[in-house]
Amino acid sequence: MTDMTLAAARRALAAREISAVELVDSHNKAIESLNGDVNAFITTTPEQAREAAKAADTLLAKGEGGLLCGIPLGVKDLFCTNGVRTTAASNILRDFVPPYESAVTANLLSEGAIFLGKTNLDEFAMGSTNLTSAFGGVTNPWRRSGSDAKLVPGGSSGGSAAAVAAGMVLGATGTDTGGSIRQPAAFCGITGVKPTYGRCSRFGTIAFASSLDQAGPMARNLEDCAWMLEAMAGFDKRDSTSVDRPVPRYADALERGVKGMKVGIPREYRAPNMPREIEALWEQGIAWLREAGAEPVEVSLPHTKYGLPTYYIVALAEASSNLARYDGVRFGERVKADSLDALYEATRHAGFGEEVRRRILMGTYVLSSGYYDAYYLRAQKVRTMIQRDFLSAFEKVDVLLTPTAPSAAFAHDEKPTDPVQVYLNDVFTVPASMAGVPALSLPAGLDAQGLPLGLQLIGRYFDEETLFAAGRVMEKAAGFSTRPALFAEFGA
DSSP: OTTSOHHHHHHHHHTTSSOHHHHHHHHHHHHHHHHHHHOOEEEEOHHHHHHHHHHHHHHHHTTOOOTTTTOEEEEETTBOBTTBOOOTTOGGGTTOOOSSOOHHHHHHHHTTOEEEEEEOOSGGGOOSSSOOOTTOOOOOSOOOTTOOOOBOOOSSTHHHHHHHHTTSOSEEEEEESSSTTHHHHHHHTOEEEEOOTTSSOOTTBOOSOTTTOEEEEEESSHHHHHHHHHHHOOOOTTSTTOOOOOOOOGGGGTTSOOTTOEEEEEGGGSOTTOOHHHHHHHHHHHHHHHHTTOEEEEEOOTTGGGHHHHHHHHHHHHHHHHGGGOSSSSSSOOOOOSSHHHHHHHHHHHHSOHHHHHHHHHHHHHHSTTTIIIIIIHHHHHHHHHHHHHHHHTTTOSEEEEESOSSSOOBGGGOOSSHHHHHGGGTTTHHHHHHTOOEEEEEEEEOTTSOEEEEEEEEOTTOHHHHHHHHHHHHHHHTOOOOOHHHHHHHO
């Protein structure tokens, strides 16, 4: 059952061909067998999940239950879950147990989803490798041909991506601040969707950068993501950035096709020294859409080159503000000291990892007196220009097509020592996050070493349906069905 798609499992459960208990048990067994190698989960809840599966079977027997009744999912350990430890992959929250439920997870539970545990991530969602977690790095279930080198799953939602790719869950929640759903989806050969900013409530989601963070689904294909996003999304008055718009039935948009659609190809995304395999895959994606009746149109997003530096000013400034609450006084870890200042210093030094400390310091610097105007205020002005670029492009085209990441997954020991080189992994995903527009990544092929490569579609505000329609055409054309080595070993 671990090889089923979420959509196939929904149909099988509704037809009573399988039970929710059987489905949950098979995935709990996969977690037990594989998590030691992958480290995709920080906390698992097998007994709680089995009890929920029994309740789901009772509902299903009556022909009742929500959109995801009986479906086993993973939850990124950034979403607060009532009574279940929520750590943000940080020592400072190692033993934090929330007394409430995040809006996104509450929506999923109301639709009958079953949570098998909390998935690993980069600490406080800060990273592109999933190697900054206080609970150890995550290992991608994929391997290069003829190599046993451990690969990164991407970040920050690497635990969610690895869990889905390895068959531990049928889907998982992720959060995307600058590419943290789409990049790990590409590295792990799955599909990930970052909806429009404001589509999913941020209430109860531990904040990194509040004007950028957005929850989204990660699953094996677009249909699975469509069902998950419908369940996750919705207006929430507890989040001032939540937008009060009806949530479409995204699965109905999958077979619309792309005939007559105009697909924008941003010239600025043809980055210098782009690997030939990435460019060839991009051209293949253009050809697939053209053959299905779409018209490729070259467009310009002139401020793309400023996207990454602007992002790392805005995001880090917001992070320094958001993480100020972790002081050892109100909640979380506390290191005893002789004075209040010493308590703050000792607690944060012990609780925060190197990457988080680096980002807090950089964010505090750009907000400091004498530098606010030079860095943060200027970055906000450039961000507005990036948004205008997208609005201008969408006057001419319906969607944009780009690569998702500049490379396939790399090995743990190949991590660049220069943090800026790591940040460059987000070069193709950051602009859409800065603009707040929806985007998705889907697996479209393999590189010469047998690793998955992703293509990215970017859409208009609150027009995720067009993304699903265009993505479905590409998904069918790509016919991507290869599974990672670790899943094959477990399945055998």
